Amino acid sequence: MPESSTTEQSLTEDQVLPNNHTKKVMKGNIAAAVAAKLCRVSLVTAYPITPQTSIIEEITSMIDRGEFDATSVNMESEHSVFAALKGASLVGERVFTATSGQGLLYAHEVLHAIAHMRLPIVACNVGRPSFPWNIWADQTDSISQRDTGWIQFYCESSQEVLDTIIQSYKLAEKLQLPVMVVLDAFYLSHTSENVYLPDQSLADTFLPPAVRENNRVDTEQPRSFGGLVGPNMYDEYNRLYWEDINKVEKATNTIGREFSEIFGRTYGAVEAVNIHNNTKKILVTMATITTTARQVIDDYPDTGLLKIRLFKPFPKKSILEAMKPAGDGCTIITIDRNFTGDTEGALMQEMKRALFGKSVKISGVYAGLGGRDVSAGTIEKIINLDVNSPLTDEVTWIK
């Protein structure tokens, strides 16, 4: 293990370092670990799984070196990893873990419990598929957890991983909901990129210490948590949950703006690129495929890009707002790097839901499953799919 997995880099002349930042080169996984430290997480539970493992390795190394004041517990499974977080969060601590693929699937039952006990836990998932064995970029694992009640963000860069984790604790603690921050395996988890590392003081200004008045174990006032509830109370708990889920999109955008005031980088539920009144097509992407698409659309002035950062709950209002300049006539093409056994991918399904009643054409592609490269050429192929016939509600599997 090297002394530090991050390296400092000198700035080139055209780069301006934001105030109270250091420039580093970091892999996505290291950015995740560093973010947990910046958030002053006090307890991390861990179980190894590729390609997440370097997150927990970096965290335990930082704790071992005395740079990070947290307790780390090596659990015996991901089910236990999340169950221990559930217990610790219920006592009021700010907790963190990271997992991938099978690990996330194994924890499925506990994900439900955490969400419905309203515990503000933040966890990273480095997306990989399940079977046949594959460890490369794929969002099927986290997409298949979309009904557990966790908020989900999909990240494009190491910088976004770091920044999103910081924002996620703010969001989680504001609404008492858990947040999953998703990284693409290897393309993001193990790719070194420039990162502006904020000083601890910035993180502390943005994210106050975790203080929970209610829904917390207090031995001075013994209570029971998570006991059996009858139909009416169960229904009422879910109604309250739904009310707060309805606040997530707006809170994401508000917190993204608050973040920019302190850190100088702005985030929202979605990001629109090149969407204007002459836009004929809009590619809808998540995570690292977005970066490739950004480059490609430079050569396609009538093609826009809509990046979905907040996937769950699906940010319908932000999407409609972002697409407004293009009007109703354009074609939407969703790119799904997940396969949940349906005729169309999850992103396509959600976009249809968001665009219900709008007169837009929407088609989708499956691309990049199991880490299959989605190159610039692949994106061009997707843009040019309708050269011979207009696409409407078609799904294409792109090789």
Next chain:
Amino acid sequence: MEPAKEFIIQKESIYSGALSCRGCGWTLLARYVSHVMGPNTVYVVPACCFSIIAGPSPMNLMKGTVVHTLFAAAAATATGVRHALDRQGKKDTWVVVLAGDGGTFDIGLQALSGAAARQENIIYICNNNAAYMNTGVQSSTGTPAGAKTATDPSGKKLPAKNLMGIIEAHHLPYYATASPAFLDDLILKLEKAKNSEGFRFLMIDGPCPPGHKHDPELSIELARLAVECNYFPLFESENGKLKITCLPPKKKPVSDYLKPQGRFIHLFNGTYANGIEEIQKQVDDNWQRLLKMEEITSSL
């Protein structure tokens, strides 16, 4: 009304209105655990009969904190609770798991072994009523040979898992078996567990009239017979040294324990010619093994 002076519990540490069946071992156990542990305790309860007995939300049988958790996750949830309390400097708050045999022998075994191997500073108490009673008496690996259950309608063929052997392999500072029929012994063991550090494990014999099919008023008598027949031996281990804590003065035949219980009644009607003899042999072998263990570990 003041309790009689000879009652061990002079001031109740649980509320009235437990939702247990008549003659259930769980409520008795909860009374004594709560009596010994006191209010500064967080109880972690996986799915089991006690999930129901402890009361539906927001009610709470215990005069302490109760964290209900998932079936497989008792020891893991308790691990998180423990470390979080430690982070807050609350080292004097006890964390106690109250689990059934299904959540201990079967679905929760992985988490139990993990927490035990990590020497988490928690007390794990298993009320062993030897089947999935909460779901209607299905066999667990804690169900003994011969016992009829809803999923072994002709009687279970194989003996119960030797869970205490698995526990022994984790090098724990303290583990013990105890019985609601031997209250002084039970309380002493609870106190020893309370005053030790690290992972402590207690297995309590759990009478269950609807599951074992006997009259509720026989619960304590049967629990006593289980010890007197060496069917449920009482022992403890402190830092690796095993000690039998109750040597029955006159060993009774195992049929004395089996016969009053409906779950074993088929053993006595001729269709299971060698059933009782086989169980007697298992019990005798286990007892011999226990005596040897006591001898071997005495010099440790």
